[in-house]
Amino acid sequence: MAFFKSRDEKKSEEIYKIIMDTLKNRGNQVYDLKVEFQEGVVTLSGVCDSEATRKKAILCAELAEGVKKVNSDPLLLSEAAAQEQAAAVPPAAPVSPNPPIQTAPPAAPSVQTAPAAPVSESPLETGFPSAEAEAAELKPSPEPQPSPQAPETAARSAQPSEPVQPQAEMQTYTIKSGDTLSKIAKQFYGQANKYMVIFEANRDVIKDPDRIYPGQTIRIPPLP
Structure with a gap:
């Protein structure tokens, strides 16, 4: 089969x-x-x-x-x-033991802080002035007294200013910008209306008392 x-x-x-x-x-x-x-x-x-x-x-x-x-x-x-x-087959690498567990360092002791000083309560302020303040407001303020002047200073202020002494001798003057005969008379004689004395003494230089020029040299005679 x-x-x-x-x-x-x-x-x-x-x-x-x-x-x-x-x-x-x-x-x-x-x-x-x-x-x-x-x-x-x-x-x-x-x-x-x-x-x-x-x-x-x-x-x-x-x-x-x-x-x-x-x-x-x-x-x-x-x-x-x-x-x-x-x-x-190479031998298997030895298994290293578990590393020690790192523990956190102990916490630092807490610092004790001194208690805060109690805040002193200020007295309550009212809307009404005190009796001392009212008395100070009602008391009249003293009137200012004039400061006393020294006798010598008062005597000087009471005396009138001395007039400008007239010139005793013939002088010369060089006219400057802005000068007038009245101004020059006021400077030398103490009186502005004495300008004609200067004009009469300088007719050879000044033809018109209202027209003088800087740089001109004029004579200043003494008052008669």
Whole structure:
């Protein structure tokens, strides 16, 4: 009686042959290799002589036509390969102990401040003036007294000013800008109406008593 193989069984044998041929040509070896294909998922089991052999077997199964996923958990390493693999893995860095928790320094003691001095209450002010203020307002202010003058100062102020003494000798005077004969007579004689005395003494220089010019030199005679 002939046995018919299912489609999955045929696919399993095909993948098995691909893996074994590939590993044999490369000098790799898998002990008790088993391949099961079911609905696109391949499950590999067996013992590999190295990690490189295991990876190559998985890669061959993944590249096979119709394979969607490869379950390689049952595909193990030999004891020697496992020890070699463990030796190649560097040891994990030791976990440093937790650093001590930094605690905040104790709070500084609060500074005791002196209590504020009580504010003295000012007496209530009323809208009425005090008796002292009323008395000060009713008291008449003293009248200002004239300051006494020294006797000598009072005597001087009472005396009339001395008149300008008339000139006793003939003098000369150079007329300046702004001068008039009346002004010059007032300066020398003390009387402005004596200007005709100056005019009569200078007829050779002054032709008109109302017209004199700066720079003219005139004579100032004494009063008769």
